[in-house]
Amino acid sequence: MKSSRRLVVLIALAICAAPAGSQSTSTQANEGSEPVTQLKLQIVFTEMDGPKKISSLPYILRVPASAHPTVSKFRQGERIPLRVSDKNNEVNWQYLDVGTNIDWTAKPLDGGRYQLHLSVVRSSVYTSATPDKPVGWSPTDPPLSADPIIGQFSEETDLIIRDGQTLQAIMGSDPMTSHVVTMDVTINVEK
Numbered sequence: 001m002k003s004s005r006r007l008v009v010l011i012a013l014a015i016c017a018a019p020a021g022s023q024s025t026s027t028q029a030n031e032g033s034e035p036v037t038q039l040k041l042q043i044v045f046t047e048m049d050g051p052k053k054i055s056s057l058p059y060i061l062r063v064p065a066s067a068h069p070t071v072s073k074f075r076q077g078e079r080i081p082l083r084v085s086d087k088n089n090e091v092n093w094q095y096l097d098v099g100t101n102i103d104w105t106a107k108p109l110d111g112g113r114y115q116l117h118l119s120v121v122r123s124s125v126y127t128s129a130t131p132d133k134p135v136g137w138s139p140t141d142p143p144l145s146a147d148p149i150i151g152q153f154s155e156e157t158d159l160i161i162r163d164g165q166t167l168q169a170i171m172g173s174d175p176m177t178s179h180v181v182t183m184d185v186t187i188n189v190e191k
Contacts, residue, residue: 039063039106039114042186045122047179054179057100063187065106065114074102080125080148096150098123106187109160114187116159118169123152126176151176155183163189 041061047054061074077099084092103119126149155170166186173180 034067035108037065037108037114038190039065040188040190041104041106041116042188043102043118043120044184044186045100046182046184047174048182049177049179059100059102061102061104062190063104063106063116065108067107069105069107069117071103071105074100076100077123082148098125098150113160113162116161116185116187117157118159118185119154119156120170120183121152121154123150125149126151149176153181159185161185161187163187 039062041063043059043061045055045057047056059074059076061072063072064070075097077097079095080098082094082096084094086092099122101119101121105117107115107117109115151174153172153174157169159167159169161167164186166184168182169185170183171180
């Protein structure tokens, strides 16, 4: 009887200890591999016309931070049809990707800091409503009556950033509209 109680207690201890020993935290990887910290990356693009906010586009991405990071990619947008003519004036269609492309890696540094490598390309479509003032176009708008103008900016940067910190990674003016575009980056370590 005593030995069967002991056996039950040992089995119960083994069952309770197994999950605790096999769980990994966000800063531990599987045995035999390098430590990986899971980060939540938030990128917000804000477009301003003087003091007036035109748009705010947030993106939340997961970033594994390790000593040998791999590139993660995000693509979102539309394929815009463009009418093109060949030498015989035959009309053909080509499709152009328009939207947001983000590539990223994260590497842990000392002191709770992370090196975040970002490559961002954003493009948008304009059509000329009047000769002097181009306006934005989206897929829900009526078909373009004139040839579209494709606006684009790209940025490739390395940021040194801490958990919970927000940095303004870029700020620039759109030459077509004079709107100021900013990109704010925040990371949080996922617990």
